[in-house]
Amino acid sequence: MDLKVAGTEKGVTAIQMDLKVPSIPVEILKEGLLRARDARLKVLSKMKEVLAQPRPDISSYAPRIIHIMINPEKLGDVIGPAGKIIKKIIAQTNAKIDIEDSGKITIASSNPESAEKAIEMIRELTVEAEAGKIYTGKIVRLEEYGAFIEILPNIVGLLHISEIAHQRTRNIRDVFKMGQTVRVKVMAIDEDNKLKLSKKALESNSYHRSDPLAPKPKNPDFYQNR
Numbered sequence: 001m002d003l004k005v006a007g008t009e010k011g012v013t014a015i016q017m018d019l020k021v022p023s024i025p026v027e028i029l030k031e032g033l034l035r036a037r038d039a040r041l042k043v044l045s046k047m048k049e050v051l052a053q054p055r056p057d058i059s060s061y062a063p064r065i066i067h068i069m070i071n072p073e074k075l076g077d078v079i080g081p082a083g084k085i086i087k088k089i090i091a092q093t094n095a096k097i098d099i100e101d102s103g104k105i106t107i108a109s110s111n112p113e114s115a116e117k118a119i120e121m122i123r124e125l126t127v128e129a130e131a132g133k134i135y136t137g138k139i140v141r142l143e144e145y146g147a148f149i150e151i152l153p154n155i156v157g158l159l160h161i162s163e164i165a166h167q168r169t170r171n172i173r174d175v176f177k178m179g180q181t182v183r184v185k186v187m188a189i190d191e192d193n194k195l196k197l198s199k200k201a202l203e204s205n206s207y208h209r210s211d212p213l214a215p216k217p218k219n220p221d222f223y224q225n226r
Helices: 026-050 072-079 081-093 114-125
Strands: 002-008 012-017 065-067 096-099 105-110 133-142 148-154 153-160 182-187 195-198
Touching: 002 026, 012 026, 065 114, 072 081, 072 096, 072 114, 081 096, 081 114, 105 114, 105 153, 133 153, 148 195, 153 182
Parallel strands: 153 195
Antiparallel strands: 002 012, 065 105, 096 105, 133 148, 133 182, 148 153, 182 195
8 A cells, every 4th residue: 555645734635545455444544644644743843943934935046937917909019020029028137928819928037126027018018098097108290180199108199289278279389399298198098999188187277268379168158257
């Protein structure tokens, strides 16, 4: 008979037994379990003398394997054209990275700082804009009707000319230029993930109705009792 018993101080967790005969008496099995219990408790007591509880973190020399999940639609942003982006992350962090179609990404590294850097780089590429939040972005395109602003990597929203300021903006190029940084608020995200941005939502409405550039109110009683 070959009997292996695994467990904790509280009891048995696993048993493996190989027999050369059809069966064994219950008394023999009981004796085997009792001997295993005594031996197990002795081993556990010796282990506690060295390490009473798990370390808060594993050794700095031990390999780390970390799993994170991202939106599968963002996989292209992580991989990049011909794998350019993911190769750059691997080169800068020395981490091994495996990507699955489900959005599961596995990062393996023996260096904790390296693993954290890889995760941070991936998070920066896959973070998604949220309605109601404020971002500082860069103008990447200017049109007569508004400015397209990249508020996050590969996430661009439209700042319509009517959302620049409370007073009317006649020429957008008098206010903005390409590459300029602008602080904006995400007002809405439609079903096609198009972002509506606003700059005037972050500013107080301080212009007066006598301002020649101010848009005329549709309601003639708008300024009464103000």
